[in-house]
Amino acid sequence: MNAPSDAGMTTKIVLLGTGTPITDPDRSGPSVAVVVGDMPYLVDLGPGVVRRASAAHQAGVRGLAVEKLKRAFITHLHSDHTVGYPDFIFTPWVLGRDEPAEVYGPPGVRAMTEHLLAAYEQDIHERRYGLEPSNDRGYQVNAHEIEPGVVYRDANVVVEAFPVKHGTWKAFGYKFTTPDRTIVLSGDTSPQETVIEAAMGCDVLIHEVYSSTAFEKIPPNGKRIIRPTIPRHAVWLRLPPRRDLAC
Numbered sequence: 001m002n003a004p005s006d007a008g009m010t011t012k013i014v015l016l017g018t019g020t021p022i023t024d025p026d027r028s029g030p031s032v033a034v035v036v037g038d039m040p041y042l043v044d045l046g047p048g049v050v051r052r053a054s055a056a057h058q059a060g061v062r063g064l065a066v067e068k069l070k071r072a073f074i075t076h077l078h079s080d081h082t083v084g085y086p087d088f089i090f091t092p093w094v095l096g097r098d099e100p101a102e103v104y105g106p107p108g109v110r111a112m113t114e115h116l117l118a119a120y121e122q123d124i125h126e127r128r129y130g131l132e133p134s135n136d137r138g139y140q141v142n143a144h145e146i147e148p149g150v151v152y153r154d155a156n157v158v159v160e161a162f163p164v165k166h167g168t169w170k171a172f173g174y175k176f177t178t179p180d181r182t183i184v185l186s187g188d189t190s191p192q193e194t195v196i197e198a199a200m201g202c203d204v205l206i207h208e209v210y211s212s213t214a215f216e217k218i219p220p221n222g223k224r225i226i227r228p229t230i231p232r233h234a235v236w237l238r239l240p241p242r243r244d245l246a247c
């Protein structure tokens with residue numbers, strides 16, 4: 001895999017949300033921004049994603065200006081990873097995004113996108129033809145249903161998807177290769193060789209982790225798909241205390 005060639009690009013990682021379905025007010029829903037130069041690439045769209053991106057922008061991450069939120073990679077379709085999807089579609093549009101969003105994810109992401117656009121049909125109509133007209137492109141979404149392998153490439157980044165095991169979901173982790181970093185995101189997963197393989201030699205691994213305290217709060221049915229077992233060889237990123245990392 002050849003890395004993108006622009007050596008002048010620097011990469012930032014912003015943990016927009018590190019929460020779970022538990023409504024901890026100090027942790028937004030799962031979402032990570034990989035920002036290469038001034039171009040953001042989001043992984044998962046948990047609740048609060050756009051406002052957390054704005055918080056990071058105000059803290060100095062220029063690439064997270066709301067109208068720049070255009071590309072997202074979904075690990076799986078659990079609601080806590082996707083409740084922010086309509087926010088990602090509509091808020092940047094209302095605030096000036098003037099081109100379609102590009103969203104990559106497992107089978108089902110296209111239907112989810114179509115249903116969301118249908119659910120907000122009246123809002124779209126009002127904003128396009130009412131008294132406060134918005135542009136006619138920024139609410140559109142090109143939803144791409146992916147398979148393992150390279151799923152995206154531009155001048156900043158190559159994105160590879162790899163399968164992970166998360167209950168019966170068809171779920172993915174992602175590997176980002178930028179001019180200066182290799183970043184691997186596990187998404188939600190049980191211990192998996194595919195994650196270890198993808199993470200070998202990477203600069204940063206962002207891996208799902210459950211504390212034993214949080215695990216005890218999960219309903220019994222949820223515990224069946226989450227094993228709080230640390231895979232051998234894995235590198236764990238220490239999350240910041242109390243609040244999601246803003247930059």
Ligand SMILES: [Zn+2]
Binds near residue numbers: 076078166188
């Ligand atoms: Zn999940």
